[in-house]
Amino acid sequence: MYRYQILIEYVGTPFVGWQIQKKGKSVQKLVQSTISKILKEKIKITGAGRTDKNVHSLGQSAHFDTKKKIINTKKFIYSLNFFLNKKLISILEIKKRNPSFHARYSAKERIYEYIILNRLASPSIDRNKVWHIRKKLDLKLMKKSAKMLLGKKDFKTFQASNCYSLTSVKTLKKINIKKRSEKIEFQFKSKSFLRNQVRSMVGCLIYVGEKKWNLKKFENVFKSRKRKLCAPPAPAHGLYLAKVIY
Secondary structure, three states, X not given: OEEEEEEEEEOOOOOOEOOOOOOOXXXXXXXXXXXXXXXXXXXXXXXXXXXXXXXXXXXXXEEEEEOOOOOOHHHHHHHHHHHHHHHOEEEEEEEEEOOOOOOOOOOOXXXXXXXXXXXXXXXXXXXXXXXXXXXXXXXXXXXXXXHOOOEEEEOXXXXXXXXXXXXOEEEEEEEEEEEEOOEEEEEEEEOOOOOOHHHHHHHHHHHHHOOOOOHHHHHHHHHHOOHHHOOOOOOHHHEEEEEEEO
């Protein structure tokens, strides 16, 4: 058997998410069935992590095993994308890996990005790819609040009720908040995240940026470990799985 890693870019809007579900189109199922068709054998792919409905990917990582050695990887990528591009999925890269490599468990860090469009006019080009907020946001206050989240902390406040992680304690290694013209870009780096953690953190930071909350209020909500006190999560369509680091 040969093991391969693939890097996948996709627009999450048409899908129920990454993971195969009983109903609806998933990215995993579509990529898996396309690889199976080309290799003419039943293939199962394993992703580095699940992305929910409407969440996009700049670099989802997955692996699969096959009986056949893929000789011409460029041709293989071209063949896959011939079928997948029309579904808003692109295979960016393929690498041969040793059998011990695992897309999920071998990952050392994951980077998620969230994009806000902060202007009066609604988006056209970026429709369903950013969170549009008309009210001017206070970047300095959001950056001050974000610093409270860095390090090994209990993120229970930001954990979705349908998250089955064994612990809500995670280590957030990096948070960057940058303004580029009319866009505000958030970047979060950690080995792993709770379900809805990033969207919930962004939702709370936006409350600070809109001055609905002051810094003390943000700190109290974070430390409360009570989901009901959390601001509404940011919409899924502004979230991107940017990179998985091994």
